[in-house]
Amino acid sequence: MKLFKSKKGNSDEPSKGIIAEKLTAIYNKLQSGWAGWMSQRTSDLSKRDWVISLACFVLLMGGYSTYLVISGFTGTSAVISNNVSNIRKPAYTGQMDEPQNTGAPPSDAGHARIVGFRKYMDSLQADPSGKRIYDSIIKKRPGLMDSLVQVENYYQQFKNKRSWKTKK
Incomplete structure (x- = not known):
């Protein structure tokens, strides 16, 4: 069966x-x-x-x-050996919430250029004729606007930290 x-x-x-x-x-x-x-x-x-x-x-x-x-x-060496070592954190990395100390503080002129570029991109997005240019820029550089937001947040954190240190 x-x-x-x-x-x-x-x-x-x-x-x-x-x-x-x-x-x-x-x-x-x-x-x-x-x-x-x-x-x-x-x-x-x-x-x-x-x-x-x-x-x-x-x-x-x-x-x-x-x-x-x-x-x-x-632990003696075999014929083919893969070395495993600890991963070391680079000196230039910081914690997520605190700005990274790279040595030189961000300049006000650089921040003004970034804010101006962000305003320009917002105006392109709002304008029907500029929407095509905005879309082509975003297509070529998908993380551009996120990076601008991160840089602005970094500048604000640095500015707040500097004003907090001067108040002490």
């Missing part, structure tokens, strides 16, 4: 292409050729020779595997 009977003529498998069939035929030919060559090379080996060959193979591979396991636990 078959639990799942196969239906004749109703195949869900896609038909193989000509290239796939040819590649499969080439693979099968190579595989049978290799098997024939190996069979021919080993046809004169006795059972004793096979047992000795198998024992040598098992001893070599077992010894190498044992060496790798022991070297993994002891």
